[in-house]
Amino acid sequence: MQVPANMRAMVLTAPGQPLALCTLPVPAPGHLQVLVKVIACGVCRTDLHIADGELPQPALPLVPGHEIVGEVVLAGAGVAHLRAGDQVGIPWLGYTCGQCRYCLAGKENLCDKSLFTGYTIDGGFAEYTVAWAAFCFRLPALYANAAGAPLLCAGLIGYRCYLKIDNNAQHIGLYGFGAAAHLLTQLAAWQQKDVYAFTNPGDSAIQDFACALGAVWAGDSTQPPPVRLDAAILFAPAGELVPQALAQLDKGGQLICGGIHMSDIPGFAYRLLWEERSIASVANLTRQDAEAYFTLAPKVPIVAAVKRFALHQANEALAALRSGALKGAAVLDLSLPVTDDHQPFT
């Protein structure tokens, strides 16, 4: 494939500013890297946290985006397992050192020297991107398209949260029913788990959506579910939900926080934690998580509900995510035409 000299990209130059449609040189793949033509890139809540300046030290100017579906167009020196034409997924975990004590212990998600796609290295809100080949993985044909993109972070992080839960947990609460929860509900329901979906108070449209995907109950986050929960996963970045969710856990219940950023957790009575309840967070992903997830996902099959935007509409996609009204996930679909009809960032 002929690689052009320049590409279009949506670029963050300063936190709090809208992304700008820019023309940039197409990056060249270095040693052990590949150049990938982006097919689609999901828009994740983490992109919103980066754009808003809630995560420290993004590599500005930055091309965000870490749910990349694309096709390899050029393999750099030393790349053996990928070649032009391969359809790959590029996730948040963009590089690890392989040598620190976390990497050596199989916890590369906690690597001291990790790089993150669309945060500390450029990501997929662009026509092309460069990635370390060892951190790209081949996608099943079912997911090599715009609808596959949300699985690369929302799907994977949800899955890692789910793996933290005791295998025997039956009643599982999901707080915040966005991209991650809508994908995880399908997997958990397929595995005969009972999913309880908690949404913004009064959001009956999202509650109906949760039930349609297999949740046995959906209600307001302020409401108690009909049973005590064995576990709950918090996807909403709202610290006040931590004591609320803890209060719904059965003895020995687990609360897993799946977000990378959350508002402060208010003080709460020790009795909410007593009786061996626990709180843990999940950080990033490992390549092993991705391998396991993409083996499982087509069997369910997990299908993302997506709202597609063209590349230049990245700000609108972020605004839609912020509004909380999306059923499922927002995705930049690079097959949609790019025009100059910018809408103001709201």
Ligand SMILES: [Zn+2]
């Ligand atoms: Zn490391």
Ligand SMILES: [Zn+2]
């Ligand atoms: Zn993400």
